[in-house]
Amino acid sequence: MPSQPPANPGQVRIGARGSKLSLAQAGHMQRRIAAALGADPADPAAVEAVAPLTVITTTGDRVQDRRLLEIGGKGLFTKEIEEALIEGRIDCAIHSMKDVPAELPPGLCIAAIPEREDPRDAFLSRGPLTLEDLSQGAKLGTASLRRQAQSLYRRPDLDVQMLRGNVDTRLAKLAAGEADAILLAYAGLRRLGLGDLPKSLIDPKEAPPAPGQGALAIETREADRDLPWVAGLRCETTTLCVTAERGALVALEGSCKTPIGAHAWLEGGSIQLIVEALSPGGSARFRHAGDTEISQLSDPLRSARDLGFSLGQAIKDEAGDTIVL
Known part of the structure; x- marks a missing residue:
């Protein structure tokens, strides 16, 4: 048209x-x-x-x-x-x-x-300060397969419940006791003026957020x-980092059926990138990290994309169908 x-x-x-x-x-x-x-x-x-x-x-x-x-x-x-x-x-x-x-x-x-805003995931609960502090078998609410898999990798005893809806809806469900804790993007909370609500923030190098989060x-x-x-x-810095993260997404054919996390940052003249993918139940995790020099390159965006793609492809070759729901 x-x-x-x-x-x-x-x-x-x-x-x-x-x-x-x-x-x-x-x-x-x-x-x-x-x-x-x-x-x-x-x-x-x-x-x-x-x-x-x-x-x-x-x-x-x-x-x-x-x-x-x-x-x-x-x-x-x-x-x-x-x-x-x-x-x-x-x-x-x-x-x-x-x-x-x-x-x-x-x-x-x-x-x-x-x-970019802060890319980290935020942990919110009705008491405990971290995921590790939740009681045995506690209910964790999330609609994200990545957050589910990363949480079960760290705490396989948790009862992960599907929790969709906008931020207000999820916060209300937490307050009503439908979950003992929930995970949300910290960036969204900050943009809504709710940045003081999380009990803690998830280390993006330990559990990388969604590619491009924030x-x-x-x-x-x-x-x-x-x-x-x-x-x-x-924003040149954000564009480079997000391009690297999305390069991994392309290699892994990222969708809602594949738990993928990626976190890139600039350090000196290099892009640093961590990529991970997990089995949906969190029993297996595959991680690769790398970096590429950008200061002397004529096409830094291509270099960022290639870095992400290569790390994503390495995970795909290693993990096969293990990471697909």
């Missing part, structure tokens, strides 16, 4: 999910995009005039009683928004990077990755990749 140009050529129409967290993230980027277009980011009317926000409900939002792997995978958080982008009803989409599948629809691209993805049509407002949103 041909693109529909915005009524005002100076506009950038934004699409995002309607959850409280998505709106907080989208609102932050909406103000940055408006500022890049010359509007006052402190003036809500001016922001909405140049960067109007459209809320799009996705299948992942509508279906809350089953794991994503049962209804089609994490792409269900992006599908309807990407359709609006392809059809020209919006000009960019704002996603949590960890919700973006390894492969994008033809004609679309991740045009910008802004500076980062946002600004998705556009390929033709819009290098527009001036896009370039101003990019």
